[in-house]
Amino acid sequence: MKLIFLGAAQTVTGSCFLLQANNKNILIDCGMFQGTSHEENLNFEPWPFDVTSIDYLLLTHAHIDHSGKIPKLCKDGFKGKIYCTRATADLCAIMLPDSGYIQESEAEWKNRKRKRAGKALIEPLYTYQDALKSLEFFEPIAYHEVVNLRGNITIKFSDAGHMLGSSILEIWVNENNEETKLVFTGDLGNHDIPILKDPERIYSADYLIMESTYGNRIHKERENKARKLLNIIEETIKKGGNVIIPSFAVGRTQEIIYELFKHNEVDEDDVNFLNSVPVYVDSPLAISATEVFRNSLDCYDDEARYYIKNGDNPLDFPTLAFTRTPEESKSLNEDKEPKIIISASGMCEAGRIKHHLKHNLWRDDSTILFVGYQAPGTLGRRILYGAKKVKILGEEISINARIENIEGYSGHADQEGLLNWLKKFTKLPKKVFIVHGEPEAQETLAKLLKKQLNLDTAIPERGDNYELTLHKAIPQKPFGELKENFLRLQLLAQVDALSEELYFLSRSLNKEVLNSKEDEELMFIKAKIEDVYNQIEHINKIINNKAI
Numbered sequence: 308m309k310l311i312f313l314g315a316a317q318t319v320t321g322s323c324f325l326l327q328a329n330n331k332n333i334l335i336d337c338g339m340f341q342g343t344s345h346e347e348n349l350n351f352e353p354w355p356f357d358v359t360s361i362d363y364l365l366l367t368h369a370h371i372d373h374s375g376k377i378p379k380l381c382k383d384g385f386k387g388k389i390y391c392t393r394a395t396a397d398l399c400a401i402m403l404p405d406s407g408y409i410q411e412s413e414a415e416w417k418n419r420k421r422k423r424a425g426k427a428l429i430e431p432l433y434t435y436q437d438a439l440k441s442l443e444f445f446e447p448i449a450y451h452e453v454v455n456l457r458g459n460i461t462i463k464f465s466d467a468g469h470m471l472g473s474s475i476l477e478i479w480v481n482e483n484n485e486e487t488k489l490v491f492t493g494d495l496g497n498h499d500i501p502i503l504k505d506p507e508r509i510y511s512a513d514y515l516i517m518e519s520t521y522g523n524r525i526h527k528e529r530e531n532k533a534r535k536l537l538n539i540i541e542e543t544i545k546k547g548g549n550v551i552i553p554s555f556a557v558g559r560t561q562e563i564i565y566e567l568f569k570h571n572e573v574d575e576d577d578v579n580f581l582n583s584v585p586v587y588v589d590s591p592l593a594i595s596a597t598e599v600f601r602n603s604l605d606c607y608d609d610e611a612r613y614y615i616k617n618g619d620n621p622l623d624f625p626t627l628a629f630t631r632t633p634e635e636s637k638s639l640n641e642d643k644e645p646k647i648i649i650s651a652s653g654m655c656e657a658g659r660i661k662h663h664l665k666h667n668l669w670r671d672d673s674t675i676l677f678v679g680y681q682a683p684g685t686l687g688r689r690i691l692y693g694a695k696k697v698k699i700l701g702e703e704i705s706i707n708a709r710i711e712n713i714e715g716y717s718g719h720a721d722q723e724g725l726l727n728w729l730k731k732f733t734k735l736p737k738k739v740f741i742v743h744g745e746p747e748a749q750e751t752l753a754k755l756l757k758k759q760l761n762l763d764t765a766i767p768e769r770g771d772n773y774e775l776t777l778h779k780a781i782p783q784k785p786f787g788e789l790k791e792n793f794l795r796l797q798l799l800a801q802v803d804a805l806s807e808e809l810y811f812l813s814r815s816l817n818k819e820v821l822n823s824k825e826d827e828e829l830m831f832i833k834a835k836i837e838d839v840y841n842q843i844e845h846i847n848k849i850i851n852n853k854a855i
């Protein structure tokens with residue numbers, strides 16, 4: 308059989324792998340590339356395979372970087388079946404049409420500019436309607452249900468504890484009277500994510516395809532994250548300000564609602580203040596997603612089930628309100644009562660959160676509380692890293708609000724979590740393919756797997772192609788032209804990172820640093836900057852003359 312890496316190969320987004328065995332073509336995930344505009348352009352590249360030849364798509368979970376290109380795949384001629392868990396299918400039923408709507412709006416916005424410039428108009432990647440049509444291909448199955456596919460291939464999903472419905476995928480391929488087992492971790496969750504169960508144990512694999520998002524990080528604040536959340540809320544409300552929580556509409560929002568519900572339940576003096584604080588969830592997608600959560604009790608952990616058994620709804624409490632219309636959303640900013648507003652998008656790039664930031668960033672009594680990863684280049688990242696002013700909806704806003712971040716709510720296992728999960732195997736894989744991570748995280752994890760478990764690892768690039776037998780993995784000629792494109796993408800990512808560093812450097816050059824007397828240290832800094840400048844000039848010459 309052959310395993311080809313088509314996305315999330317030395318990047319975090321765009322998860323997509325092609326498995327070819329016994330004349331069957333199986334895709335594992337079909338995710339969208341997200342982040343920089345260069346990465347996003349990859350979504351418009353032609354498929355590197357014949358879409359009509361794909362027999363099955365096995366989907367690990369509903370996040371757009373794993374599912375986001377499904378409507379395009381179906382629009383372009385996919386005729387197979389999409390297997391995933393029930394909750395994943397339910398979440399895709401709201402997230403994919405939402406994504407279609409975003410694609411349409413983006414194309415419309417670009418076309419307005421292109422029209423003015425006399426350029427040809429572009430088509431959206433797919434539309435809301437395309438997304439709705441793609442839902443017909445979904446065949447939800449239960450966790451642990453063993454399904455035999457054509458071509459002597461068997462599959463099973465187990466709970467990955469990363470988001471509602473998320474799964475670890477086991478695939479058994481019977482070829483030439485030999486059975487080879489592949490395990491795809493999908494995205495692997497944490498042990499203490501509110502509502503969700505812990506990631507399930509897997510005992511064996513011949514080949515493991517493993518995520519590595521936090522391969523080089525240990526999450527801090529795991530234990531006291533709820534305490535920190537409550538303290539920040541209490542301090543802000545007492546001052547008369549608002550707590551604004553930018554949050555991903557699906558997953559993190561429901562986890563925060565659950566955390567607030569839990570502390571609303573306990574009758575302790577130190578959390579009594581919560582009973583009178585209104586909490587608004589202001590994101591239409593978050594509202595639909597909360598409905599899916601309320602209908603997926605089978606995915607809940609013991610604690611959440613306990614509340615249900617006692618007749619409680621852990622995603623509801625008396626002071627919680629959902630705002631549906633834009634008018635309701637706007638009225639939140641006119642009302643002076645201190646409140647908590649949870650709104651999307653999580654990285655502050657789009658959606659209603661922008662209005663709430665505009666009305667609260669300048670207030671020194673309000674708090675902006677981040678509970679998720681902020682990618683380089685996003686508005687969320689600039690606020691979190693200490694910008695003094697930002698431009699929102701065409702207006703320059705000074706930042707006087709308190710800025711806080713709680714790391715512990717991450718949906719991904721950290722380095723320790725990844726290692727501990729793998730250490731529970733009774734039969735270790737012959738090779739681990741490390742995917743879904745930035746290069747540094749991947750290399751750190753690869754070294755640790757070698758050192759602690761003596762495992763053979765590979766960090767595949769986009770287009771890498773392996774022949775897998777029960778005994779060994781043999782690298783093949785790279786798949787199509789993907790490789791060259793990928794090198795350019797890597798270069799662009801380096802330039803982006805450098806440009807961000809330069810931005811923060813210029814911000815650190817404040818008056819205090821520059822007005823101090825011309826001492827040796829300052830001279831040294833100047834010489835270093837001159838040096839960097841020369842290096843950039845050199846690179847510029849190479850690019851312009853293409854002479855190397």
Ligand SMILES: [Zn+2]
Binds near residue numbers: 368370373469470494
């Ligand atoms: Zn995910």
